Amino acid sequence: MSIRIKVLLIALISTVIASAVALPLLAVFTDLSTSHLLIVFVAFFLGVFITELLVAGGMNRTFNDALNPVIGFSHSVAEGDLTTHLDRHTTDIIGQLVNAQNAMVDGLRIILEKLREASTMVSSTAEELAASSEQVMASAQEVSSTVEQISKGAESQARAVEETSEITHEIAQMAGNVAEQARASAETGRAANEIARAGSAHAEEAATRMNQMKVAMEDVTDIMQGLGERSMQIGLIVDVITNISEQTNMLALNAAIEASRAGEHGRGFAVVAEEVRNLAEGSRKAADQISKMIRDTESETGRALKAMEHTKEIIGGSMDVIGSTLDALTNVADIVEDIAGGAESVYRATEAQREGSDRVVKASHDIAAIAQQAAAGTQEASAAANQQTASMEEMRASIQELARLSVEMKRLVDDFKLDEGE
Template sequence: MFLRWSVQKKLIACFSFVLLLMCILGSVAVNRMNAMKQNTETITTEWMPGVEAVNRMTYLMEHVVTLTFRHIHAEDESQQDYVAGEIQSTYASIDELFVSYEAMADDPEERESFEKLKQYWAIFKTDNQSILENSAKGAEYNTLARKTLIEKLTQFITLQSYLDQLVVYNHNGAIHSERDAADAFETALRFTIGMIVISVILASVLAFVITRMLSAPLKKVTSAIARVAKGDLAVEPLAIANKDEIGDLAAATNEMVQRLRELVSHVAKTAHQVAASSAELSSNAETTATMVTQAVGVVQTMAESALTQHRGAEDSSRAMEEMSRGIQRIAGATTDAADASSRTDNMVKKGDVLVRDAVAHMDAIHAAVGSMAAEIRKMETCSAEIQQFIGVISGIAQQTNLLSLNASIEAARAGEHGLGFAVVATEVKKLSAQSEAAAMQVSELVNEIQRITLAAAGAMENGVSQVETGMSSVHETGRTFAEIALAVNHVDEQIQEISAIAEQLSAGSQEVAATAISAAELAQHTSSLAQVLASGTDEQSAAIEEVSASAIILSEAAKELEALVRRFTL
């Protein structure tokens, strides 16, 4: 069951078991600590308060005896009354201690001792009260009271014995609780040490088992993979009982080795087949080379026949050389004429476009110059008007400044009644200053506009210059068209001369041309056929050489592949 778990589940189970041991250890430790805490609380909340209460009662009862002696030996009545009040106060404190202790006494033995203590204390209080009454009657009763008190001290000793019993009982209870706490501590200590030892042993056993379960199969897998990496494919299948990830790894390793064996076997067979095919290919290449050698002889025979035919064609070519020169002159003249005609046509078209563009540009420039002149005149007029407005604004600002100054003076004369007017005068002064500053800025802007206007005037002058240049271009275009007309006439004369020469040569060249063309075509066809065959033979020879070289390379590759395959042990 455990072997079928995954590695994750195994690790989780082991760590969970260790955590369970820790939780058990912690729970027991906490339980024992709670027990020690309860015993300590019992000592501090039950036994110690009981001991303190009993000790307090002992002290108060002894204090009552002491006060009784003081009452008997008191010199006057006031002192006796004071001592009697102290005694009554002590009685009340003792009664309170009785009530509190009675609430704490839950053991039958303790309660029995406490009840006897209460009984004897009640008797002692009654007898002590009669002693105090005799002591208050006068000196003649003091001796009787002293004697009675001494007799009652035996009862007080009995009270003390019961008090001692209560002290011993509470002391023993505290010791018992302390021993219980010590026993709980020792028990917890022994259990903790035992659990720690058991936990260490179990954790060590689990660690050893898990390590063996994980490391041993991994070592087998690692060893097998290392042998495969060295080329040893004769690896026995890994027999691992684990059903976890390590078992899956072992199964995958077995499958990988099997696949590698099949692959290497197939590669070895393929390499052997390639070596055999390369040998056969080399043999075929040699046979093809022999056939190509025979084809070369046939091609040489065809080349000799083509040479004979070519010699016959040369005799005809000599007769046509003169005619060819004349025809070449005709062709050259005709080409020149065609080029001249083409250039003439292009020049005429370009000249027409230039003239039209020049006219359009002249019109556009004229219109633009007129518009710019009108706008510049408007700008000059606006600049003059703006300068006038600036002068008016500056005058108003200065006048306003003077008025604000006068208002400030009048407000100063008016004193407190002119404070509001002084504020207004100050604001008016600020406005006048701002108006004057704005007027200065506007004046600067007007100056800038005037500068731009002057620049525009210079641009207008440049435009006029451009117009004049355009006019010159139009005149130049006219002259170009005149030259074009002369060139066209010259071309016509050349074309007429070429036509006359062509007529003279056409009659003598027609008969010879037919024979020369037939012979030339036959010789050319034969020569082309020989060249094609020779080229094909050369290409075939080169291909055969490449095939031979490839066969050699393939054979070497097959040998290298076989050498690589031999590295693996199947």
């Protein structure tokens, strides 16, 4: 229902009420007839109605004139213009409405300005986070690649150590045979005590294992060189035995010749000389067998030294790779103690050689186990690095979504006019 119709209804109702009150009063205080009274009533009704219409029309125009600026102001706000402001300093209902509209627009403008600042800050922060995430992802990928290289190096070292273990096992068997031929029974060696300590992190453990393997290979090289020196000592002693056997054989031959010259009186001496010659020949053969075993041992020792040198080169290359990531990989401790022993005779030397070979075999097995542990540790570190890379991918996607939302929020805020210059 329009305002005009409402005004008409109000005027009509007011006129009827006024006429209903005035007509009985007029009938009481006047002596007019009914027809005159009706004419007076109609005239009074029309006069009151016309007066009400005039008053209501004026009120309607005044109300419309007051509301038109408010309506225009509301349209401007709806179109996004928050720079307008209504000027009306009255205490009537229109003035209260104008004050409420102005307060609403001021509050909305403050909120949108804060939203604009927040969206700008979020967008800038998202860009910085995106750049940081790119750097972190690049670092994580580099660490993952380095750990994979270390894992491959550890596997190669494990295979090389296994080969060294097989060679040293053969050397141990030969040393045992030499000890049996020399009938040595004394034990003069001291068993190597290996202490393995686990690292606190996968990458640190890998570096520790590499360092331990390097020290172990140096100790094994020292042991093999000591075995070579003992073999040379044994060879010298065997040469002495061979010379003694040859001289004894020559003396026995001379004794046999002298016995044959003595005739019947030298027959018993000839038998003794023959026995001495047989013993000398047996000693020479035994010395030849020992010499052959020593040569074989020296050959196998040379092979083992070459294999260990190759292993040391592999370990050196792995240590170079580890050196590029010193902040992730650290050296922990040495694991193998020096093995010392001496020999003063053929028997003690051969026994020390056998025991030294056994220690080399044990050390090689332990080194192989360390290499396998290092390979397993680097594989776990590689898996952790890959998982970190995946997490960074998810974080980067979230940052990109945050940046997109901040741009969208800023675009929505920019649709509003907050300053006069916009």
